[in-house]
Amino acid sequence: MRTLHIAATGPAQDLGEELPLAPPSSTGFYWVSCTRSEFAAHLPALQAMLHRQCGVPLVDLHVSDLLNAQLPSNYDATSQYDLLVFQRLATAESGDAAPATPQHGPPVLTRIVTRPVGMVVFDQLLLTVHPDACPVHAYFLLRLLSEQPTDARGGPAKRTNSPADLMLRLVNHMVDGYLELRRDLTRQLDHWQSALLEPKARISNWSAILDARLALHQLDEICEDQRAAIQEWIEALDAWPAESMPTLQRERELLKVRSRDVLEHIERVVHHVRRLEQSAETAVQMHFSLQSNRANDIMRTLTTITAVFLPLNLIAAVFGMNFEFIPLVHKQDGFWWAVAGMGVVSLVLISFFWRKRYLDRLERAP
Numbered sequence: 001m002r003t004l005h006i007a008a009t010g011p012a013q014d015l016g017e018e019l020p021l022a023p024p025s026s027t028g029f030y031w032v033s034c035t036r037s038e039f040a041a042h043l044p045a046l047q048a049m050l051h052r053q054c055g056v057p058l059v060d061l062h063v064s065d066l067l068n069a070q071l072p073s074n075y076d077a078t079s080q081y082d083l084l085v086f087q088r089l090a091t092a093e094s095g096d097a098a099p100a101t102p103q104h105g106p107p108v109l110t111r112i113v114t115r116p117v118g119m120v121v122f123d124q125l126l127l128t129v130h131p132d133a134c135p136v137h138a139y140f141l142l143r144l145l146s147e148q149p150t151d152a153r154g155g156p157a158k159r160t161n162s163p164a165d166l167m168l169r170l171v172n173h174m175v176d177g178y179l180e181l182r183r184d185l186t187r188q189l190d191h192w193q194s195a196l197l198e199p200k201a202r203i204s205n206w207s208a209i210l211d212a213r214l215a216l217h218q219l220d221e222i223c224e225d226q227r228a229a230i231q232e233w234i235e236a237l238d239a240w241p242a243e244s245m246p247t248l249q250r251e252r253e254l255l256k257v258r259s260r261d262v263l264e265h266i267e268r269v270v271h272h273v274r275r276l277e278q279s280a281e282t283a284v285q286m287h288f289s290l291q292s293n294r295a296n297d298i299m300r301t302l303t304t305i306t307a308v309f310l311p312l313n314l315i316a317a318v319f320g321m322n323f324e325f326i327p328l329v330h331k332q333d334g335f336w337w338a339v340a341g342m343g344v345v346s347l348v349l350i351s352f353f354w355r356k357r358y359l360d361r362l363e364r365a366p
Contacts, residue, residue, distance in 0.1 A: 001017050001032070001033070001034040001035075002014070002016070002033050003015040003017070003020055003032050004031045005025075005030055006028055006160060006166070007028035008027040011146060014145055020032070020053060020125075024125075028124075029124040029126065030126070031163070031166060032125065032126070033127075033130065033137055034128075034130075035131065037132070046058075046127070050122075050125070050127070053122075053125055054080065054081065055080065056078075056081070059078065062076065065083065065085060066083075066085075066118040068116070069115070070116070072085075072222070072225040073085055073086050073116070073225040073229040074225065074229050075229040077236055081120055082233070083119070084121070084171070084233060085229070086116070086117050087114040087174075087222050087225065088134075088177065089112070089174070089181065090114060115131040117136065117170070118130075119167045119170065121163045121164050123163070126163035126166055126167055128167075164255055165254075165255060168258045168259060168262060169258075171230070172265065175226070176265070178266075179265060179268065179269060181269075182272045186272075186276070189276055193279065213277065213280060213281075216273055216277045220270065223269050223270045223273060227263065227270060230262055237255065237256055307353070311349070312345065312346065315345070319338060
């Protein structure tokens, strides 16, 4: 468990594992973060702290939501606080990237495992409940405790000024992980599509393709839950009463802009995942079409060869009849005349089928 006092300027003040006793400064707020096991172990102390600092503890339903390690992304609110549960991608650093059961398919698809992060937003306090060794929590702790925090361009970063703003920064960082996942997904599935579109490909592990489609569908559902939760947060934010001071109203508008930006990032991930699903489905259909065309070409070639040899079989059958008087049977060069006739018939038929393009090889596109 970790407690930070975040002011409008300067680095955050680290209070360690102690829960806040005094109210925050007029321009600051508290960030209390703990793992799910710590939240369960210190629940009475946390409830007492929330009652002392914010005037109201968490309701039992929200406590159950924060303790649930399988809860999908969702949003709920009371008159005193807002609750947002958001699914983040599991990472190798946190030790929870490997799925519980073995899966097939591209490695990047077997690593799509998510963990819920619960965030409770009060007026001057943010309570977060995260899994063990959460990289998002570690990243923001390091950033807030830095004496000179910087943004992505190397310049001084704007200090977060409210619990809601910090919550959105946490969510935005988690969504960025999904955006980075797009490159790996595209590269892996492009390689798979190239293998499917190979004319002579022999795909036997169809269970891997099914697992990949199921993983993409699962990722689509995860992002849909995230989008619904952020959309509900935006609607609740629009319903907040207007601020009396212009500076506070401006911060409220910036909060709405950041919320819509997070929603737009989630929609980009949803759009990309659906495009990958469609591309994978199209590649499978094209694979079967290519295999069907290849089988048709083989059958056409075999049929043509059979058609060439049918007249030769007829000639051989005629000369094999048990009649005494058959032309060319008793001649010394009769055999060679029959072979020559068969050769002429074969050449004529082959030339005819070639002109009809029954024996052409398929040309590959450059």
